[in-house]
Amino acid sequence: MLATRREFLKWTRQGILAIGLFTLLAAPTTLAQSDPLPSWNDTAPKQAIVSFVEKVTRQGSPEFVAEPERIAVFDNDGTLWVEHPMYTQLAFALDRVKTLAPQHPEWQTVQPFKAALDGDMKTLAASGEKGLLEIIMVTHAGMTTDEFQKVVTDWLATARDPKFKRPYTELVYQPMVELLAYLRANGFKTFIVSGGGVEFMRPWTEKAYGVPPEQVVGSSIKTEFKMQDDTPTLRRLPEVNFIDDKAGKPVGINEEIGRRPIAAFGNSDGDLEMLQWTTMAGAPARLGMLVHHTDAEREYAYDRNTDFGRLDKALDAAAITGWTVIDMKADWKQIFKD
Amino acid sequence: MLATRREFLKWTRQGILAIGLFTLLAAPTTLAQSDPLPSWNDTAPKQAIVSFVEKVTRQGSPEFVAEPERIAVFDNDGTLWVEHPMYTQLAFALDRVKTLAPQHPEWQTVQPFKAALDGDMKTLAASGEKGLLEIIMVTHAGMTTDEFQKVVTDWLATARDPKFKRPYTELVYQPMVELLAYLRANGFKTFIVSGGGVEFMRPWTEKAYGVPPEQVVGSSIKTEFKMQDDTPTLRRLPEVNFIDDKAGKPVGINEEIGRRPIAAFGNSDGDLEMLQWTTMAGAPARLGMLVHHTDAEREYAYDRNTDFGRLDKALDAAAITGWTVIDMKADWKQIFKD
Numbered sequence: 001m002l003a004t005r006r007e008f009l010k011w012t013r014q015g016i017l018a019i020g021l022f023t024l025l026a027a028p029t030t031l032a033q034s035d036p037l038p039s040w041n042d043t044a045p046k047q048a049i050v051s052f053v054e055k056v057t058r059q060g061s062p063e064f065v066a067e068p069e070r071i072a073v074f075d076n077d078g079t080l081w082v083e084h085p086m087y088t089q090l091a092f093a094l095d096r097v098k099t100l101a102p103q104h105p106e107w108q109t110v111q112p113f114k115a116a117l118d119g120d121m122k123t124l125a126a127s128g129e130k131g132l133l134e135i136i137m138v139t140h141a142g143m144t145t146d147e148f149q150k151v152v153t154d155w156l157a158t159a160r161d162p163k164f165k166r167p168y169t170e171l172v173y174q175p176m177v178e179l180l181a182y183l184r185a186n187g188f189k190t191f192i193v194s195g196g197g198v199e200f201m202r203p204w205t206e207k208a209y210g211v212p213p214e215q216v217v218g219s220s221i222k223t224e225f226k227m228q229d230d231t232p233t234l235r236r237l238p239e240v241n242f243i244d245d246k247a248g249k250p251v252g253i254n255e256e257i258g259r260r261p262i263a264a265f266g267n268s269d270g271d272l273e274m275l276q277w278t279t280m281a282g283a284p285a286r287l288g289m290l291v292h293h294t295d296a297e298r299e300y301a302y303d304r305n306t307d308f309g310r311l312d313k314a315l316d317a318a319a320i321t322g323w324t325v326i327d328m329k330a331d332w333k334q335i336f337k338d
Numbered sequence: 339m340l341a342t343r344r345e346f347l348k349w350t351r352q353g354i355l356a357i358g359l360f361t362l363l364a365a366p367t368t369l370a371q372s373d374p375l376p377s378w379n380d381t382a383p384k385q386a387i388v389s390f391v392e393k394v395t396r397q398g399s400p401e402f403v404a405e406p407e408r409i410a411v412f413d414n415d416g417t418l419w420v421e422h423p424m425y426t427q428l429a430f431a432l433d434r435v436k437t438l439a440p441q442h443p444e445w446q447t448v449q450p451f452k453a454a455l456d457g458d459m460k461t462l463a464a465s466g467e468k469g470l471l472e473i474i475m476v477t478h479a480g481m482t483t484d485e486f487q488k489v490v491t492d493w494l495a496t497a498r499d500p501k502f503k504r505p506y507t508e509l510v511y512q513p514m515v516e517l518l519a520y521l522r523a524n525g526f527k528t529f530i531v532s533g534g535g536v537e538f539m540r541p542w543t544e545k546a547y548g549v550p551p552e553q554v555v556g557s558s559i560k561t562e563f564k565m566q567d568d569t570p571t572l573r574r575l576p577e578v579n580f581i582d583d584k585a586g587k588p589v590g591i592n593e594e595i596g597r598r599p600i601a602a603f604g605n606s607d608g609d610l611e612m613l614q615w616t617t618m619a620g621a622p623a624r625l626g627m628l629v630h631h632t633d634a635e636r637e638y639a640y641d642r643n644t645d646f647g648r649l650d651k652a653l654d655a656a657a658i659t660g661w662t663v664i665d666m667k668a669d670w671k672q673i674f675k676d
Contacts, residue, residue: 234592
C-alpha cells in the first residue's frame with residue numbers, strides 16, 4: 001500500500017495529476033490537463049511512446065507484456081541531462097583537481113594536472129584516455145564510498161553549468177522526466193544504464209528522475225572491504241572495475257538487471273549495443289529511441305562530430321532498425337523545467 | 339496501483355491474508371490466523387524480527403527508516419534453501435558433466451572429470467579450487483545467457499534432492515519465505531546476496547522467494563556481447579568476473595544495490611562481512627541474523643566442521659555483536675512447505 005501512496009505523492013509533486021484515481025474524479029474540463037507527457041509535442045515520438053505503452057499493457061493484446069518484464073533502460077548523459085560542453089562528471093573531476101591542488105604542489109608542473117588546473121582543454125584532450133584516467137583516479141579513488149558520496153553531493157549543491165548558470169541537477173530534460181514517470185505509472189521499472197560512474201549518479205538520481213540507487217547501472221572502479229577499528233569500510237581503489245559503455249551496456253544490463261529490457265533510450269553511439277540488445281530479440285513489441293540534439297538555441301546541436309555524445313553509427317542504425325529518433329527542437333515543447 | 343494489487347494477490351496465495359485491509363475486515367475469530375510468520379515458534383528470533391520491523395516502520399519512532407531505505411539482504415545456500423550434502427549448484431555441475439560426457443571422451447580418464455563422472459567426491463575435493471573451477475567453467479560457460487537459463491530451468495524441473503527426494507526448489511525454508519513476504523509487506527525491498535552464480539539463481543528466485551532477477555546479487559563469470567547474423571547475443575566466457583562471498587559481499591551490495599542494507603540474514607562465515615557491513619554502521623536499528631543448522635532429523639546439523647556452509651567465525655562474532663542466531667530445531671515449527 002505504502003509504495004503506491006508514495007509513488008502517487010511523487011507523481012503529484014511532478015504535476016502529473018491525472019493518473020489513476022484522479023482521472024475518475026476530474027471534471028471533463030480538466031481532462032485536457034491529464035496528458036502525462038505535456039512537454040512533448042504531438043509528433044511521431046510521442047505517438048510511438050503512447051502506442052507502445054498501450055500495446056504492452058493491454059490485457060489480451062498479442063503484444064501484452066507482464067508487469068515484471070516491463071523493464072525500461074535509459075542512458076544518462078545526453079539522454080536524461082545535458083552533456084555539453086563536457087560530461088558533468090568531467091566538470092566535477094576538473095573542479096576536484098582544483099580543490100585538491102594545495103595538497104599536490106607537483107600538479108602545478110606535471111601533466112595532465114597542470115592542464116586541468118589551467119583549464120587547458122586542448123592539452124588535456126591530447127593526454128588521451130591515459131591522462132583522463134589519471135584525473136579520474138586521483139579524484140574518484142582513495143576515499144571511502146561514504147566520503148565520495150558526500151563529495152559528489154556537496155559539489156552538486158554549489159556547482160553551476162557554465163551556459164545555463166543553473167545547478168546541473170536542474171538540467172535534466174523535462175520530457176524525459178515525464179516519460180520515466182509515465183512508464184512507471186504503467187507498471188514499468190525504470191533503470192539508468194550509463195557510461196558514467198555509478199557512484200557519481202546514485203546520490204541524486206532518485207530525486208532528479210525517481211530512479212533509486214539500486215536501479216542505476218554504471219561504470220565503476222574497484223572497492224575493497226575492510227574492518228577498521230570495528231568500523232566496516234568500503235574503500236575506493238584506483239583501478240577500473242567495469243566500463244558500462246558500448247558493448248559493455250548489454251553486459252551490465254545482464255549482470256545487474258538480469259532481464260532483457262523491452263524499451264531502451266539513448267542518444268549516442270555508446271548506446272548502440274544497448275538498443276540492439278533490447279529491440280532485436282525477435283519478440284513482439286520493443287521500443288528503441290534516440291535523443292537527437294538538434295536545438296542549438298534552447299540546448300545544443302551536435303551529432304556526428306563531437307567529443308561528447310557522438311551520434312553516428314547509431315543514427316545510421318536507427319533508420320534500418322526502426323528506432324525512433326527524437327528531434328529535440330521539433331518534438332520537445334520544453335527542454336528544462338522552468 | 340497494479341504493483342500493489344499484484345503484491346496483494348501474491349500474499350493471498352501464500353496464505354498471509356491478514357495484511358492491510360484484511361485485518362480491518364476480518365472477524366475477531368480469524369485474527370489468530372493473521373500471524374505473518376506461522377512457521378516460526380514464538381521464541382527470541384521471531385520476537386526480534388517483529389520488534390525490529392515495528393520499530394523501523396513506526397512513524398515518529400526514533401528508529402524509523404523511510405521506505406526506500408528498507409533494504410534487506412539474504413544469503414541463499416543454507417539461509418534460504420538446503421546446501422547439504424553439497425551446494426545445489428555443484429550437484430547441477432556434476433550432473434551437467436555427465437550429460438556432456440559423450441561429447442568429451444577424454445573425460446573418462448582426465449581429472450577432475452573422471453572423479454565427477456565416477457561420483458568420487460574424495461578425489462574431486464582433492465582437486466581443490468582449481469579442479470572445481472575447471473568443472474564450473476566447462477558446465478557454465480561456452481553458451482549464450484539464454485541457453486544457460488534454459489539448461490538450469492530444465493535441470494531443476496527433473497533433478498531431485500538425494501535425501502528428501504523432492505525438487506530442489508521445494509527445499510526452500512518455509513519460515514524464511516514467510517519472513518521475506520513479511521518484510522516486503524512492511525515496505526522492505528528484499529535482495530539475495532549469494533556466493534552462488536547469479537545466473538544459476540535468477541531463473542527460479544522469483545517463483546521460490548518472490549525475489550525478482552534484478553534483486554539477485556551473486557558470483558558471475560564474464561560475458562561478451564556480439565551481433566551474430568543480426569542477432570544480439572551474450573556469450574558466457576570461461577573467466578571469473580566476480581566472487582560474491584566473504585569480503586566480496588559488501589562490495590557486491592555496494593556495486594549493485596548502492597545502499598547499505600538495514601537487515602541481513604546469513605548462515606555461514608561467507609556472510610560475516612555482509613552482516614558487519616549491515617549492522618555495524620552506528621545507525622539506530624539494524625538486524626543481523628544467522629540460521630544455525632541444528633536439526634539433524636528434519637534437515638541437517640552442522641556448523642564449525644563442514645565443507646559446505648561452515649559457521650565458525652561468524653558464530654563467535656554473533657555473540658559479540660548481538661546478532662540473533664536462529665536455532666532451526668527450536669525456533670522453526672516447520673522447515674519446508676508440506
